[in-house]
Amino acid sequence: xxxxxxxxxxxxxxxxxxxxxxxxxxxxxxxxxxxxxxxxxxxxxxxxxxxxxxxxxxxxxxxxxxxxxxxxxxxxxxxxxxxxxxxxxxxxxxxxxxxxxxxxxxxxxxxxxxxxxxxxxxxxxxxxxxxxxxxxxxxxxxxxxxxxxxxxxxxxxxxxxxxxxxxxxxxxxxxxxxxxxxxxxxxxxxxxxxxxxxxxxxxxxxxxxxxxxxxxxxxx
Amino acid sequence: xxxxxxxxxxxxxxxxxxxxxxxxxxxxxxxxxxxxxxxxxxxxxxxxxxxxxxxxxxxxxxxxxxxxxxxxxxxxxxxxxxxxxxxxxxxxxxxxxxxxxxxxxxxxxxxxxxxxxxxxxxxxxxxxxxxxxxxxxxxxxxxxxxxxxxxxxxxxxxxxxxxxxxxxxxxxxxxxxxxxxxxxxxxxxxxxxxxxxxxxxxxxxxxxxxxxxxxxxxxx
DNA sequence: ATCTCCTCTTTGAGTAGTCAAAGTCATTGT
DNA sequence: ACAATGACTTTGACTACTCAAAGAGGAGAT
Numbered sequence: 001x002x003x004x005x006x007x008x009x010x011x012x013x014x015x016x017x018x019x020x021x022x023x024x025x026x027x028x029x030x031x032x033x034x035x036x037x038x039x040x041x042x043x044x045x046x047x048x049x050x051x052x053x054x055x056x057x058x059x060x061x062x063x064x065x066x067x068x069x070x071x072x073x074x075x076x077x078x079x080x081x082x083x084x085x086x087x088x089x090x091x092x093x094x095x096x097x098x099x100x101x102x103x104x105x106x107x108x109x110x111x112x113x114x115x116x117x118x119x120x121x122x123x124x125x126x127x128x129x130x131x132x133x134x135x136x137x138x139x140x141x142x143x144x145x146x147x148x149x150x151x152x153x154x155x156x157x158x159x160x161x162x163x164x165x166x167x168x169x170x171x172x173x174x175x176x177x178x179x180x181x182x183x184x185x186x187x188x189x190x191x192x193x194x195x196x197x198x199x200x201x202x203x204x205x206x207x208x209x210x211x212x213x214x215x216x217x218x219x220x
Numbered sequence: 221x222x223x224x225x226x227x228x229x230x231x232x233x234x235x236x237x238x239x240x241x242x243x244x245x246x247x248x249x250x251x252x253x254x255x256x257x258x259x260x261x262x263x264x265x266x267x268x269x270x271x272x273x274x275x276x277x278x279x280x281x282x283x284x285x286x287x288x289x290x291x292x293x294x295x296x297x298x299x300x301x302x303x304x305x306x307x308x309x310x311x312x313x314x315x316x317x318x319x320x321x322x323x324x325x326x327x328x329x330x331x332x333x334x335x336x337x338x339x340x341x342x343x344x345x346x347x348x349x350x351x352x353x354x355x356x357x358x359x360x361x362x363x364x365x366x367x368x369x370x371x372x373x374x375x376x377x378x379x380x381x382x383x384x385x386x387x388x389x390x391x392x393x394x395x396x397x398x399x400x401x402x403x404x405x406x407x408x409x410x411x412x413x414x415x416x417x418x419x420x421x422x423x424x425x426x427x428x429x430x431x432x433x434x435x436x437x438x439x440x
Numbered sequence: 441a442t443c444t445c446c447t448c449t450t451t452g453a454g455t456a457g458t459c460a461a462a463g464t465c466a467t468t469g470t
Numbered sequence: 471a472c473a474a475t476g477a478c479t480t481t482g483a484c485t486a487c488t489c490a491a492a493g494a495g496g497a498g499a500t
Contacts (some may be wrong), residue, residue, distance in 0.1 A: 005457065028478060041458055043479055048456090060465065060478055090310070091336040101330055108328035110321055116311040225487065248448060261488055263449055268486090278494065280448060 002071035003195070004107040006078045009035060009045055013065055014073035018142075074134040079114055080106040081127035081134075086117045088128045095179075096127050096170035112138075130161030130180035130216070146219060147203060148186070149196055149212035156185040164169025164214040176205055178215060224327040230274060230325075231264055233285055234293035254282060286411035294354040300326040301354075303348035306337045308348045315399075317349050329334025331356075341375045349390075350400035350436070352383030360424055366439060368406070369416055369424035376405040377437035384434040396425055398435060419423075 002010070012034045015024040030137050032042035050057040057160045066074060083102040087093040093101065100141075109117075115136070118135040125141070126132055132219035134140045147172040162173065173179060177200055187204070198205050205214075222230070233253045236246045252262035270277040274289035285293060303322040307313040313321065318339055329337075335356070338344075345361070346352055354360040371377050379402045382393065393399060407424070408417040416432040418425050427435075 023329070029476095032478095037457090038459055039478060040460080045457080073222070087333065091333060091340065093332070093336065097332070101333055104328040105325070108324040110324070112317070113307065113311060113321055116313065120311065134457075151477095212497075223486075252448095257487090258445095258489055259448060260450075260490080265487080267449095 002072060005045075006049065006054075007072070007107055009049060009070050010065065010073040011076045011080070013142040014064065014070060017065065023064075025058055025064050029060045029062065033111065042116065071138045072136040074140060076106055077140075078134040078136070078138075079109050081131055082121070082124075083109065084115060084127045084129070085121055085124055085133070089121060091205050094171075098128060099165040100167070105118055124195060126161075126180070128158070128180075129165065132220055143218075144218040147213045148184070148198065148215040148217050149189070150188045150208070151189075151196075151219060153186050153189050155219060156183060157219045159181050159215055160218050161216040162214060163216055169211070169214070173215075175202070177201070177207070183220070184217075222292060226269065226274075227292070227327055230285065230289050230293040230301070230338065231296045234290065234297065237285065243284075245278055245284050247282045251283065251326075275324065275355075291358045294358040294360060296326055297360075298354040298356070298358075299329050301351055302334060302337055302341070304347045304349070305341055305344055305353070309341060310351060314391075315394055316387040318348060319385040319419060346381075346400070349385065350379070363438075365436040367433045367437040368404070368418065368427070368437050369409070369429050371406045371409075371437060371439060373406050373409050375439060376403060377439045378403050379435055380438050381436040383436055389434070391432070393407065393435075397421070397423070398425070404437075404439070412423070426435075 009031070013031060015088050015120040016030050016034055020026060028039055028042050030047070032039045035042060037045075040137060040165050044046055044133045046055060049055040049069070050063075054072065055063050055065055057063045062079065083105045086172050087098040088095060098129055118136075124133060132140050132142060144156070145160055147163075148157065148159075159178060161180060162170065164170075168185050174207050178184070182200060184198045184200045186196065189195075190197075191209070194209045196209060198207065198212075229251070233246060233251060236250055237256055240246060248259055248266065250264050251266070252259045254261060257265075266275060266277050269275040269289070270283075270304040273284050273286055274292065275285055277283045277417075288413070289409065298318050300322045303325045307318040307321055308315060329428070344353060352360050352362060366377070367379055367383075368377065368379075379398060379400050381400060384390075401417075402420060404418045404420045406416065406418050409415070414429045416427050416429060416434075418427065
């Protein structure tokens with residue numbers, strides 16, 4: 001069985017790979033930063049993961065999950081995201097706090113309990129942040145989404161996913177009403193002022209480009 | 221924060237202390253057996269716990285929880301038992317399998333989640349096996365109960381608690397209908413044949429003394 | 441009174457994960 | 471072309487937990 005630590009490395013590696021999009025290798029520095037360990041620690045760990053055939057490692061270049069590693073990572077992610085939704089839907093916790101909780105629970109939940117939660121939640125497709133929940137078989141749907149910063153002014157879009165788990169950011173979004181499912185109209189975009197102006201249900205909201213880039217949308 | 225390992229030692233020590241009843245020290249051998257580690261490992265660990273003022277340790281005699289250690293143990297036990305009940309009541313798991321699940325979850329649940337579960341379950345007093353759930357403040361009610369093996373033939377009693385978490389034993393009890401809350405009449409007791417005959421709702425059941433001793437009852 | 445046995449403790453060693461700091465390598469700028 | 475820079479790897483060391491095996495202590499049997 002994979003230890004909690006191994007599960008975390010694989011999960012983080014999966015997320016970094018996604019962030020890189022293309023088939024590139026994840027540089028060690030990124031992985032080390034994501035895991036908040038020193039680079040030496042990441043190197044040591046990755047060598048062990050490569051030994052176990054969970055990753056392919058190119059020294060001084062980077063690292064990538066093998067199929068086996070990816071399956072394991074997706075299983076961890078499935079637990080994480082189902083737990084998050086469960087905490088919100090069943091226990092009534094706030095959107096902004098479930099990520100931290102799930103970070104621990106994802107390693108302690110058996111498959112049996114996981115499938116019960118899945119059934120109780122009626123086999124949901126996405127977690128409270130709009131992130132897709134991998135299936136038990138390890139499949140994820142990941143539609144290509146644009147960010148709110150890329151939407152042409154004058155058009156509107158539906159928020160589908162938040163690409164940041166920071167509690168403070170999520171609390172801001174909830175207060176602003178910028179939650180998955182909500183329809184927003186983009187009014188103006190100003191690269192110089194680093195701003196995007198949107199309108200939701202009549203109310204205007206101004207966001208920095210960096211914040212808008214963390215809000216993924218489907219265009220109408 | 222106490223590690224998972226430390227939490228388990230404290231919890232097990234609490235349970236062993238209870239089993240001993242009197243104020244005696246728990247011998248190292250018992251603790252080592254309960255933790256399924258070698259005696260040397262238990263000695264090492266107990267010395268570390270004593271250093272942290274969680275236990276009082278008398279070399280070659282035994283070990284006992286300090287007040288601080290007991291509070292921590294009760295907090296772990298509270299998590300364990302609330303989780304068990306939650307798994308049965310909310311996720312519909314079987315009585316016999318929740319102990320194992322809770323064994324892992326008890327270390328991953330935050331206070332916030334715990335209190336939500338407590339509220340959702342309407343502040344229960346006992347877990348699915350009839351074991352009392354300590355309060356958040358660390359109080360436990362432990363009424364003096366007799367075992368089914370001690371009940372006088374001719375009288376009847378109500379099952380209140382099962383002092384064994386073995387899945388196979390619990391499955392047997394469920395099939396036999398010997399679950400907490402059930403009223404049984406004791407018909408005969410035979411020390412020589414090592415048997416207790418009971419009747420529940422008309423049906424007769426015969427148990428060995430050892431099994432009957434693991435069923436705690438309130439007498440009518 | 442002492443021998444025996446069993447229980448407990450000590451010692452030496454190993455695994456998993458981590459860091460600090462020294463060493464190596466490739467790229468980048470001149 | 472080559473020195474400087476920054477990213478990565480290596481090395482040595484530490485913590486937490488564990489076991490196997492050798493050593494010590496005490497309680498009962500003779």
